[in-house]
Amino acid sequence: MKLVIGNKNYSSWSLRPWLLLQHFQQPFEEQQIHLGAADIRAQMAPFCPNYKVPVLLDGSLTVWDSLAICEYINEQYLDSAAWPEDIGQRARARAVCAEMHAGFSHLRSSLPMNCRRIPAAVECCDGVQTDIKRIIEIWQQCLSLNADSRREQAHFLFGQFSIADAMFMPVVSRFYSYQVSVPADVRQYMDHMLNLPAYQLWLKAAVNESETIAAAEV
Numbered sequence: 001m002k003l004v005i006g007n008k009n010y011s012s013w014s015l016r017p018w019l020l021l022q023h024f025q026q027p028f029e030e031q032q033i034h035l036g037a038a039d040i041r042a043q044m045a046p047f048c049p050n051y052k053v054p055v056l057l058d059g060s061l062t063v064w065d066s067l068a069i070c071e072y073i074n075e076q077y078l079d080s081a082a083w084p085e086d087i088g089q090r091a092r093a094r095a096v097c098a099e100m101h102a103g104f105s106h107l108r109s110s111l112p113m114n115c116r117r118i119p120a121a122v123e124c125c126d127g128v129q130t131d132i133k134r135i136i137e138i139w140q141q142c143l144s145l146n147a148d149s150r151r152e153q154a155h156f157l158f159g160q161f162s163i164a165d166a167m168f169m170p171v172v173s174r175f176y177s178y179q180v181s182v183p184a185d186v187r188q189y190m191d192h193m194l195n196l197p198a199y200q201l202w203l204k205a206a207v208n209e210s211e212t213i214a215a216a217e218v
Helices: 012-023 040-044 066-077 087-102 105-110 126-146 163-177 184-194 197-207
Strands: 002-005 029-032 055-058 061-064
Touching (some): 012 066, 061 066, 066 163, 087 163, 105 126, 126 163, 126 184, 163 184
Parallel strands (some): 002 029
Antiparallel strands (some): 002 055
16 A cells, blocks of 8 residues: 655644554555645645545555545554444444534644644634634544543544544644644643654654645644
8 A cells, every 4th residue: 555645744634544553553654745835736636535634545546535545554454453342333433524524624724733833822713713613522422432431531532443533633633733722621632642652753753854844833
């Protein structure tokens, strides 16, 4: 497999399937396209049918879109381990992933992912605050449902690491970078995600990148 991605510092969509592959220790080749390059369309043309990253190339198959890539990896290589076993939990996980995939436009535009940003709070408009409130609500509901019988905090949204965690990882990064105020249970979840070995690999590479995209330097 080859995963074509953008800058690790900025490309939130690339992080999602990359994290899934790394967490489950699936071997893959990585090819990076710098999103600010003058010839970006020429670089993307051989791989990216919609001129966006990420794209997964597996033999003769091309899969684009982060969620579609995660679904394919799960079915083809993970024996469905990246979704909850319980059908109800699986449906809920797919629902929150779909909401993440399609929504939260205010958060995306106002708080772009920037892994190497020195953490500091910014003033957020009402739209961003609404997005933040909804994301916290999703996380708290999932974490509460998946806390164990001793009421110990769940490490992941659905018990074990899942596509849902991969889809929300860029939001965890944003909340940290922009010092979003969160409840204690959400902070514990975020800390666990930020310390995942797979994410630490991504972060180390992101910090060492030299390219800058001005629009993401908020």
